Amino acid sequence: MEGGITPSEKGGYAKVSYRLCLNGMKIEREFKIINELGIHARVAVKIVDIANSYTSSLLMRKEDREVDAKNILSILSLGCQKGELVTFKANGDDAKELIERLELFFNEEIHRLEEDIKKDGKT
Numbered sequence: 001m002e003g004g005i006t007p008s009e010k011g012g013y014a015k016v017s018y019r020l021c022l023n024g025m026k027i028e029r030e031f032k033i034i035n036e037l038g039i040h041a042r043v044a045v046k047i048v049d050i051a052n053s054y055t056s057s058l059l060m061r062k063e064d065r066e067v068d069a070k071n072i073l074s075i076l077s078l079g080c081q082k083g084e085l086v087t088f089k090a091n092g093d094d095a096k097e098l099i100e101r102l103e104l105f106f107n108e109e110i111h112r113l114e115e116d117i118k119k120d121g122k123t
Helices: 041-052 072-077 095-120
Strands: 002-007 013-021 024-032 057-062 065-068 085-092
Touching: 024 095, 041 072, 041 095, 065 072, 085 095
Parallel strands: none
Antiparallel strands: 002 013, 013 024, 024 085, 057 065, 057 085
16 A cells, blocks of 8 residues: 655655555655754654654664664764655554654644744754
């Protein structure tokens, strides 16, 4: 089953790809980074928190580099900036729920996190 482009109210989008496999589901979803600060430490911590609340594995890819998205330093090593595309690949029984949770974070929650950072003056 293949998905399409899902527009975001905030101007981003997610490209969805689903594949069923014997041990659960493999799902890929591409996100465009639309927040001003890109993926910095606070965003990476939130991604890892989300990923670790599910049993599925989660990989994150930017261009030709792919890292474990359950590791903060690995995420930060990608150096994701505003306007760039990243792909998350989840594999496991709760892969669909994990990707849906990431979509909620990128399309809605990340903006509130950015507002908090502007108030604090720290990333």
